[in-house]
Amino acid sequence: MKTCLVVDDSRVIRKVARRILEDLGFEIAEAADGMEALAWCRAAMPDAILLDWNMPMMNGVDFLRQLRMEPQGQGPRVVFCSVESEPDRIREALDAGAAEYIMKPFDGDIIGAKFAEAGLL
């Protein structure tokens, strides 16, 4: 079973995303910010990461840049999931190493389509 780490400071969003991704066949772990996510990744590198941008402690882009420097940190496919929808900001996330990008709000169809684009389904 593929694993997906859901990183978002909103518990509600994590819960919604978890339900959708479990239906798509992923085993889910959750983190509330970039620091927590990094700790998860150091313990067990996931196959996929659904990543919010604006979070306390460490934001999504900083986390992603850090992740890519970790041992095995090139492995996970990262799908951003943020309210940021300015083209320049989206480009910044892709340049940091994201495979796909979801603009909130999302639903199951969008997550499914984007994970398929990222080669995760």
Add this chain to the structure above:
Amino acid sequence: MNPADIELFVALARARAGLKVDPAKTYLIESRLAPLARREGFAGIAELATALRANRDDKLIWAVVEALAMGETDFFRDRAVFDTFRSEILPTLARLRGAAPIKVWSCACSSGQEAYSLAMIAEEAVGLLPGAQVEIYGSDISERALEKAQSGLYTQFEVQRGLPIRRLLEHFDKVEDNWRLTPRIRQRVRWRRVNLVGDMTAMGQFDVIFCRYVLASMDVPYRRRVLEALSGLLPPDGLLVLGPQETAETITQALQPVPGRAGIYVRNPAFRAAA
């Protein structure tokens, strides 16, 4: 809804556009026609039906038929066929046609996503296929759908279904909360209202015709008519593209499947001779 009204709507959709509307799907009929009734100034669907019976206003009849015909679609729906178009069909036709235009038609394009998906592929192929002239045509039975298609404007929700983020950044501009295809892509597509069960003899020839998810919405006798009319617009090496689960063999002898390519057909050269 009154069963006699439902019967009227179903009969109009069938007679004008060959559409098969299931009279049991009252919610569907209601959700399509209630906004139309309001827009046209009627108190409700019953009043709309009464008006249709009283004076067979052609414009109003078409508005009803178009509302019932509205299809849903996504960018790059069933991605495999677009990959085939990009990596096989387009390069092959570019070689065969040289500098002559390659005409590609999305014949029931609804709000335009299929035609624009093809236009994006054509734009991305410019450097790879020097000299190739790709012309994209989009048509639908619904004026409202075509208006939306022509605007090239899509919601954030629509651009996230089937469209990879890099293509969104490359081919769209953000306009407030929506996304609009760049002028380069919009200029690649020509739009026109076409009723597939109407007279199509003056349409000209097309090298590739996309006709996906249309047949299923049509009444059985019309499926054959549409497929045979479309096959008549193909040159001998032209292709008709149906949905991956749709087949033509069971409907008509006019088309032959391309082996190993689900949903892709060529004209049957023996068909005309036999007919």
